[in-house]
Amino acid sequence: MKQSYDIVIVGSGIGGLSTLLYLTESPIYKAGNLSIALIVKGALDETNTNWAQGGVAAVHALGDNFDKHIQDTMIAGAFMNNQKIVEKVIKAAPSVMMDLINWGTIFDKNEENDFDLAKEGGHSDARVWHKEDKTGEAIQAALISKLNDLQQVDVLEYGSLIAVNKVEETTFNLQVYDLAHSSFINLSCHKLVLATGGLGMLYEKTTNQKVATADGIFIAKQLGATIENISFIQFHPTGLFQNGNISFLISEALRGAGGILRNEKGEAFMANYDSRLDLAPRDIVSRAIHKEISKQHLNFVYLDVTNLTSSILNTHFPTIKAACKHRLGIDIEKEYIPVVPTQHYSCGGVKVDEYGETTVAGLFAIGEIASTGLHGANRLASNSLLEAISFAKFATTSLTKKIEVKRTSNHELILPTIKKIDKAAIQPIMSTYAGIVKSNLGLMEAKKSLLALKDAAIAESEFNIDHFEATGLLEVALMIIEDALCQKINKGVFYNVDLT
Numbered sequence: 001m002k003q004s005y006d007i008v009i010v011g012s013g014i015g016g017l018s019t020l021l022y023l024t025e026s027p028i029y030k031a032g033n034l035s036i037a038l039i040v041k042g043a044l045d046e047t048n049t050n051w052a053q054g055g056v057a058a059v060h061a062l063g064d065n066f067d068k069h070i071q072d073t074m075i076a077g078a079f080m081n082n083q084k085i086v087e088k089v090i091k092a093a094p095s096v097m098m099d100l101i102n103w104g105t106i107f108d109k110n111e112e113n114d115f116d117l118a119k120e121g122g123h124s125d126a127r128v129w130h131k132e133d134k135t136g137e138a139i140q141a142a143l144i145s146k147l148n149d150l151q152q153v154d155v156l157e158y159g160s161l162i163a164v165n166k167v168e169e170t171t172f173n174l175q176v177y178d179l180a181h182s183s184f185i186n187l188s189c190h191k192l193v194l195a196t197g198g199l200g201m202l203y204e205k206t207t208n209q210k211v212a213t214a215d216g217i218f219i220a221k222q223l224g225a226t227i228e229n230i231s232f233i234q235f236h237p238t239g240l241f242q243n244g245n246i247s248f249l250i251s252e253a254l255r256g257a258g259g260i261l262r263n264e265k266g267e268a269f270m271a272n273y274d275s276r277l278d279l280a281p282r283d284i285v286s287r288a289i290h291k292e293i294s295k296q297h298l299n300f301v302y303l304d305v306t307n308l309t310s311s312i313l314n315t316h317f318p319t320i321k322a323a324c325k326h327r328l329g330i331d332i333e334k335e336y337i338p339v340v341p342t343q344h345y346s347c348g349g350v351k352v353d354e355y356g357e358t359t360v361a362g363l364f365a366i367g368e369i370a371s372t373g374l375h376g377a378n379r380l381a382s383n384s385l386l387e388a389i390s391f392a393k394f395a396t397t398s399l400t401k402k403i404e405v406k407r408t409s410n411h412e413l414i415l416p417t418i419k420k421i422d423k424a425a426i427q428p429i430m431s432t433y434a435g436i437v438k439s440n441l442g443l444m445e446a447k448k449s450l451l452a453l454k455d456a457a458i459a460e461s462e463f464n465i466d467h468f469e470a471t472g473l474l475e476v477a478l479m480i481i482e483d484a485l486c487q488k489i490n491k492g493v494f495y496n497v498d499l500t
């Protein structure tokens, strides 16, 4: 690694890697005048992106149009979305799909040799581009394979960004913990892109990967960036229930193909909750399941896909079929799948403008970490991969704008105080009090318990990566509780029984 770069990108999911690839297509990079480093705290493919199943939403089918996709996005978001952003992203969608394809992503095609589009919950038309039921893996592999061609990019795997100070108007000083060598690396950059993903590790049941520890939100907040709507957390209706835990995501696309949710008595209960039945937006389906589970004191409900043909299950959902067989011994052609809602996605996050820049000049947030205004109070299925790549594209112009650099030799870093906090102690608090259904009393209880954890924790003299992550998680948990307590009405994913 060098000591200084023009741009440092943190994260190798679709947010980080597509930002990198768009930058490498810019004239300034091609002229050899842009130095870039990519820093990733795990292996390159240890991301939520790699696990995305359903796909990417973009208008393509005959009969579909931008207005319909815009309207679906606004309805799902309870009209809390920024309409200008919704329009911008949805109109950019077909072109970013071409970029993904040009970078090597292969999407499934139908018998007419056109793209095989799926219909998911909340979508009024089939517009989800997919690769079987493992679209994320296809995208992740394509993006990683492009890295081999890049000469001016330094890549550091197993390097966790742990501290950032802004020392001059144009310089960020970074400290990275090298997990492979248990040592520290100091470097600086003029523009910093946080593409660190979500916050799933705050919850006991989550579809997220272990890297989703909200580090970027914690760091951005310390730099003074505005965080917004952080209590708008989406719960996916159908996590695979296995021995009290969530082991796997059962994609919405199965309900899109005709799958039906049933309670213990075998009743198709969605008719009691919404006219769109099993394809209602995720917040509605998750709350309906939550109600069925509480009403009948169950641990889970069922997803019935026995009405789908063998051929559909084998061609479109081979991974899910194999996972159910392997993990639970269930043959989904004949048996119901036990499912339960699970933490899935952060709709809010670090506030950015239409070019992905945060309220701190030079600091960008791309992907799930960001609050762009696209999702409003709830994300429409398959709009998040789209959001990440679109904003990566929109950010390119701002990122490549010439910077009048004031060289600085100041590499001094003010490190955050890391406390010895047990990550596992945060999850039950958040799961109990800040889940699908909240209450004022519960939120106050959560705040009390989180503050007690913070007060009891002792500062550490030696750096410990687990405690760094736990310190950040605790701070982000408190942000969520504070944001939840400030909400005045229920909308989208946000539901507090004490509000209307």
Ligand SMILES: Cc1cc2nc3c(=O)[nH]c(=O)nc-3n(C[C@H](O)[C@H](O)[C@H](O)COP(=O)(O)OP(=O)(O)OC[C@H]3O[C@@H](n4cnc5c(N)ncnc54)[C@H](O)[C@@H]3O)c2cc1C
Pocket (backbone or CB within 6 Å): 010, 011, 012, 013, 014, 015, 016, 039, 040, 041, 042, 044, 046, 047, 048, 049, 050, 051, 052, 053, 054, 055, 056, 057, 135, 136, 159, 160, 161, 162, 195, 196, 197, 198, 207, 208, 209, 211, 212, 213, 215, 216, 249, 344, 345, 366, 367, 368, 369, 381, 382, 383, 384, 385, 386, 388
């Ligand atoms: C099971 C599952 C299925 C999904 N299915 C879909 C779908 O079908 N369609 C859709 O649109 N969305 C889907 N989503 C959501 C979507 O996959 C994510 O929102 C998106 O992939 C996030 O991309 P990202 O680049 O922001 O973050 P990620 O892909 O999670 O990448 C985060 C990166 O940041 C790095 N990182 C984090 N902290 C640090 C640090 N301190 N220092 C260095 N590096 C760090 C990580 O190592 C990782 O490389 C799904 C999510 C899950 C979990």
